Amino acid sequence: MLPGRAKVAQHLCRPAIFPKQNTQICRMPITTTTPSSNLLLLPLSKYRLFTTSPPSFATTDQSKTQGPIGNPATAPIPPEQQPEQPEQPPTTEPTPVDQPQTPHRRRSRAIYYSAVFLLAGLSFGTLLRLTLSPPPLPAPGSPEDLYLISKIQARGSHLPLVRALSSDPAWTSWDAYSGLEAAVSTHTQPISVVRSRITSGPLSGSNGLAFQRIFHNSSTGEVVSVVYFGPSTAGWPGIVHGGALATVLDESLGRCAILQFPARTGVTARLELTYRSPTITSDFYVVRTRPIVREGEIDPAKTARKMWVEGTLETEHGRVCVEAKALFVVPKGVKLKPLVEGF
Template structure:
């Protein structure tokens, strides 16, 4: 509780002078309604100056009523607690649990995806061995995807193009004798397909899983739709340059040998220009056509220049090639069929 401010009003005698405006009888100040006015004469006595009038004396606390004194302290505290109003409770801020859950799920999905891609790229799973049930299942899936390609469907329906599977004409009953010292002169029998590089060592879903050849009988151009498996990679996910050179060599040789009357020949020159990376586990088109000036039939029975390329299904060039094939003199080579 604020104590009242004590304001003192002094009455000072003022002597009259010659002019009435230069004096006043008494200097007074109107008291404030919340203050106590004390009137006294001017004095220098410390005792009288410190005295307060009767109206300004502080009141002494009276005796406690008997009814209040008789109440026990516990009951008085309980009644005071009941009488006191409850303080207003501030509303709690809403919890943002939904946003936190969404953020956690989003970052968990990103981390799982990046981790899986990193693991597959750095340490890919083992590829199935050729001839296993897993390999046969993957080969069937790849063939179904190849049959659904628009390019394959268009060439299959065009009568100007002849189609066959690469190396399907190899006679499995034809064998070649090879000596093995560990077998004490016993010549093991190996099939021709298994002895071939692209049809044997690179067979299966992990190698050259699909090769479909199309040839235009009028122009001599050959197209080979190839699927490069995961086992053909040099860098992770990129086809090895040597594998591309092998496929181009055989595809360009097919275009040249089918024009030779002897149906055989060897590679004399092979030039390659790598334009863009070739990805594994994807379909590509290997084109081979006679070079400019070599398209006329019968131009040469022993030499032919062929140009080719490896392209994506949408026409982007990855590798350019140019090769010269010849029929050697003085050496009799067996004709190549069904390749």
């Protein structure tokens, strides 16, 4: 090849635009003529310049860009010599549980929990306020008090135990202190005497002992009393005072003993109480009393003057709240007025 032709070929096959990249230039055949006598340089025939695209613009397959000369820079790397690629963590599609909640759903749940806690707080606060600071009670003898008494007595008359004992011919029944009220109406006893007694005076009305139905079995000597304890009998809020329970039990046990005494009177010599569970106000309770008959005691005079009586105060369902035991006697040398019928 002539020197001029080499310069032209070198100029046409110069490196591509990106000299630092692994660029491959394909050589195309050059058509020449045989030297003539005039040594003229004939023009080159058809030629084309081929270059590979840079990696920043295209991704090429190293096996396809291998040139005919076998450039080592573009030769494929064996698998054992390839650098290790960092392992990519497996990608999993989010399940419906992992999907974030929508704002509407979060807002609905917040409103729901707010309403629940608000209702719970209001209910607890109202219950605590009514327990520690109950509303004012109606005045004794007022229209509201009389209305509440009628409602309580209607409820007590429809209790299953009251209806069962009322229909049993072995039991006689009456309302407590009905004999005293009859004595007042016939002017045989002043009303001041009735009102001076704690159970028929201060503890009367809808706030106290609004209902007391007495049942007596003359064959066995048992006495059953159904009693309602109103709000004014409370010591601790909502709990019947122990003194009020002792008063009702003392009177019920004494009624059982006095009905056995021929003198129809007597006093308490000894009273024993065992409190088992709290007694809630504004509810009905059952007082069961029975005389204790000791074996070998055959002296009628002694029995007519002294008697032990035992009893319990229970709920309507039979849960024992108080256990009681008392001794009643008819004192000697003291003349006591006998109690009226219907005491």
